[in-house]
Amino acid sequence: MSALIDLIYQGSNTVADLTEQSVNAAIEKYGADARAAFPETGYFAPTIYAATGVKVKTLGDLPACVGVLKSLITGQEDLGAALNAGLATAVGAEILELLKYVESPNPYENESGIGFVPDAVIRSLGVPLVTGDIPGVAVVIGKADNAADAAAVVRDYQDKGILSFLVGDVIEQLAEQGVRMGLEFRVVPLGHGITSVIHVVTVAVRAALIFGAVTPGDLGALLQYTKDRVPAFVNTFGALDAITVSAGAGAIALGFPVIPDIDLGDLQVPGALVSETDHSKMVEKSLELRNIHVKPKAVSLPVGFAAAFEGEIIRKKDTYVEFDSDHSKTAELVTMKPVEEIEDHKITILGPEVPETSDELIRMSIATLVNVGGAKMQPDFEPVIERKIHTWYNYMEGVMHTGQRNLLRIRISKSSWERGLRLKDFGEVLYSMIRTDFGEVVDKCEITICTDTAAVEKALDEVCFPRYRARDDRLAALTDESVDTFYTCTLCQSFAPSHCCVVTPERLGLCGAVSWLDAKASYQLAPTGPSRPIAKTGCTDERLGAYETVNQAVAEATHGAMEKVTLYSLIEDPMTSCGCFECICGIEPMSGGVVIVNREYTGMTPTGMPFGELASMTGGGVQTPGFMGHGRNFVASKKFIRAEGGLERIVWMTKELKDDLAPKINKTAKELYGIDNFTDMIADETITTDPEELVAFLTEKGHPVLNMDPIM
Ligand code: SF4
Numbered sequence: 001m002s003a004l005i006d007l008i009y010q011g012s013n014t015v016a017d018l019t020e021q022s023v024n025a026a027i028e029k030y031g032a033d034a035r036a037a038f039p040e041t042g043y044f045a046p047t048i049y050a051a052t053g054v055k056v057k058t059l060g061d062l063p064a065c066v067g068v069l070k071s072l073i074t075g076q077e078d079l080g081a082a083l084n085a086g087l088a089t090a091v092g093a094e095i096l097e098l099l100k101y102v103e104s105p106n107p108y109e110n111e112s113g114i115g116f117v118p119d120a121v122i123r124s125l126g127v128p129l130v131t132g133d134i135p136g137v138a139v140v141i142g143k144a145d146n147a148a149d150a151a152a153v154v155r156d157y158q159d160k161g162i163l164s165f166l167v168g169d170v171i172e173q174l175a176e177q178g179v180r181m182g183l184e185f186r187v188v189p190l191g192h193g194i195t196s197v198i199h200v201v202t203v204a205v206r207a208a209l210i211f212g213a214v215t216p217g218d219l220g221a222l223l224q225y226t227k228d229r230v231p232a233f234v235n236t237f238g239a240l241d242a243i244t245v246s247a248g249a250g251a252i253a254l255g256f257p258v259i260p261d262i263d264l265g266d267l268q269v270p271g272a273l274v275s276e277t278d279h280s281k282m283v284e285k286s287l288e289l290r291n292i293h294v295k296p297k298a299v300s301l302p303v304g305f306a307a308a309f310e311g312e313i314i315r316k317k318d319t320y321v322e323f324d325s326d327h328s329k330t331a332e333l334v335t336m337k338p339v340e341e342i343e344d345h346k347i348t349i350l351g352p353e354v355p356e357t358s359d360e361l362i363r364m365s366i367a368t369l370v371n372v373g374g375a376k377m378q379p380d381f382e383p384v385i386e387r388k389i390h391t392w393y394n395y396m397e398g399v400m401h402t403g404q405r406n407l408l409r410i411r412i413s414k415s416s417w418e419r420g421l422r423l424k425d426f427g428e429v430l431y432s433m434i435r436t437d438f439g440e441v442v443d444k445c446e447i448t449i450c451t452d453t454a455a456v457e458k459a460l461d462e463v464c465f466p467r468y469r470a471r472d473d474r475l476a477a478l479t480d481e482s483v484d485t486f487y488t489c490t491l492c493q494s495f496a497p498s499h500c501c502v503v504t505p506e507r508l509g510l511c512g513a514v515s516w517l518d519a520k521a522s523y524q525l526a527p528t529g530p531s532r533p534i535a536k537t538g539c540t541d542e543r544l545g546a547y548e549t550v551n552q553a554v555a556e557a558t559h560g561a562m563e564k565v566t567l568y569s570l571i572e573d574p575m576t577s578c579g580c581f582e583c584i585c586g587i588e589p590m591s592g593g594v595v596i597v598n599r600e601y602t603g604m605t606p607t608g609m610p611f612g613e614l615a616s617m618t619g620g621g622v623q624t625p626g627f628m629g630h631g632r633n634f635v636a637s638k639k640f641i642r643a644e645g646g647l648e649r650i651v652w653m654t655k656e657l658k659d660d661l662a663p664k665i666n667k668t669a670k671e672l673y674g675i676d677n678f679t680d681m682i683a684d685e686t687i688t689t690d691p692e693e694l695v696a697f698l699t700e701k702g703h704p705v706l707n708m709d710p711i712m
């Protein structure tokens with residue numbers, strides 16, 4: 001044991017010295033006032049900020065941090081103290097990496113890794129992490145003796161949906177082995193040097209700040225959060241040097257077990273530092289140590305089937321067959337049928353087969369028609385299941401699916417075709433996924449995949465279009481007034497323990513992934529699960545959308561952390577945020593209106609804050625009057641900040657969001673206020689991000705906000 005502790009201290013001291021020298025050199029070169037910041041974050045140097053509360057903004061802020069770092073290294077001969085020394089290494093690594101961003105705005109440009117991970121990426125990981133779609137996070141460090149073994153380990157993680165972060169030569173090794181990398185493949189190369197491991201540490205640390213509402217400076221709460229709620233672990237390949245060991249001690253302090261592939265003998269620490277020299281057992285050992293359970297796979301296919309393939313892009317030149325609505329006819333429909341009319345697990349391929357070989361891109365029509373039935377099935381669940389076809393088709397390796405209903409593009413890659421993937425596999429995928437994910441409501445399910453253009457056309461005219469129209473009518477009529485039940489969603493509580501969304505027909509969950517229909521289906525699928533019904537009674541304030549029952553449901557769901565939320569106000573008891581919101585809206589004081597920013601936007605807003613900073617004002621289930629996270633589609637809702645005057649308050653949006661939602665926003669504005677083309681009055685970043693110019697623009701356009709009552 002003491003040999004291990006010695007190694008940790010040796011590494012920590014080396015990093016501490018290097019950090020101190022580098023900070024001094026940087027100050028000498030650039031001056032103490034030089035800006036020191038990671039890109040696209042509202043959390044400064046996240047580890048330092050979370051652990052100490054210090055907001056590093058300039059090089060001059062760093063010497064004090066070096067002091068803190070050194071104070072963590074006491075040299076005591078016990079493991080607890082040594083783990084603190086490991087944290088010191090993390091702080092040192094963070095500073096050293098930060099200095100790279102002082103040297104250059106994009107220090108990872110010519111590197112094989114990506115370096116610092118922006119806040120927006122972490123927010124976007126919220127939903128897949130809480131749904132178990134990403135069951136865990138692996139940090140893979142080093143250089144393997146045998147590249148193929150390392151590739152097999154990472155591929156296994158990929159297959160299980162686990163997100164891997166890579167540090168060191170293993171990046172090149174995996175690239176040589178043909179492992180595809182990028183966030184969309186759930187394999188993210190961070191960088192070569194060991195200090196780049198901090199870029200995954202800051203992900204965990206920011207999760208605590210974004211979702212967990214951990215107070216910056218509360219180191220104990222931070223370590224508790226990462227230990228309890230961030231399902232990460234570390235695998236190392238090859239020999240370990242003192243710095244890596246000391247970084248590993250930092251990981252252990254955060255609650256992440258370290259599994260090296262070399263035999264550490266009696267240096268091992270049960271539950272925390274455990275060797276596994278057999279690479280074929282590394283994945284299993286890691287998952288076991290971190291207590292990660294992976295959902296068993298329901299389908300067997302000639303190609304991979306995993307969430308890791310969801311974002312895969314298949315280019316035209318790599319496409320064997322394409323089914324798309326521009327060139328052919330396409331349709332997708334899930335229909336509820338009486339159970340007795342359904343033959344369970346019947347999969348029919350109707351129409352011409354896709355040719356077995358072809359030198360040219362093949363284009364064909366396709367209709368995916370699914371009949372489902374069951375005692376608890378409801379017509380409202382049809383679109384919920386139908387939308388999942390997109391996800392499940394995309395899970396197949398070498399399959400790309402975009403669009404929905406009659407407007408689709410589906411591609412099968414040449415390599416997956418060669419490996420034997422056929423349309424009947426598509427049917428099998430749907431059958432098993434529907435039975436797995438919707439088994440509570442679907443007792444029987446049959447699937448027809450039709451490739452005959454005339455037959456697809458006939459299906460569209462006779463079955464699909466009438467059904468789509470009926471559903472649209474239902475959705476249009478589905479208002480908060482027309483239903484007697486709202487739903488909670490507490491899915492995000494695994495990361496944001498005191499957060500609860502209230503989902504209504506006109507207000508979807510802030511992640512954008514849970515509509516009222518989804519929540520309703522979710523309750524039916526799992527009555528004790530994340531969505532519970534709220535009887536719509538006891539309205540105490542129409543304008544705010546305040547209900548006694550909503551307050552009770554939220555208080556119960558958050559174990560008393562939140563006792564009052566309103567449905568329609570930005571200022572009076574606004575709904576809380578977990579952190580994975582698609583957009584945030586906030587008050588712009590000079591105009592008295594609100595700005596809306598989507599999380600993909602990295603530029604400035606007229607509030608003087610970019611998305612990251614605005615976003616850091618709310619999250620973790622805390623109310624921040626004047627700032628609220630929400631789903632994209634909520635903006636066009638008649639209930640959007642209705643208490644403050646509704647969407648007439650919008651003075652500025654990002655251009656992308658505005659253009660995307662313009663038809664819907666304009667429709668709502670016309671209906672509510674009789675304004676034509678309201679989005680023409682809303683500024684965006686191409687017009688201005690300056691508050692005074694904004695007011696001038698609004699005045700010129702005659703924006704209604706200028707005649708409204710003050711917002712606060
Ligand atoms: Fe999380 Fe709310 Fe979305 Fe549910 S609706 S997954 S709680 S953000």
Ligand code: NI
Nearest residue numbers: 126127492580
């Ligand atoms: Ni979430």
Ligand code: CU1
Nearest residue numbers: 126492578580
């Ligand atoms: Cu969330």
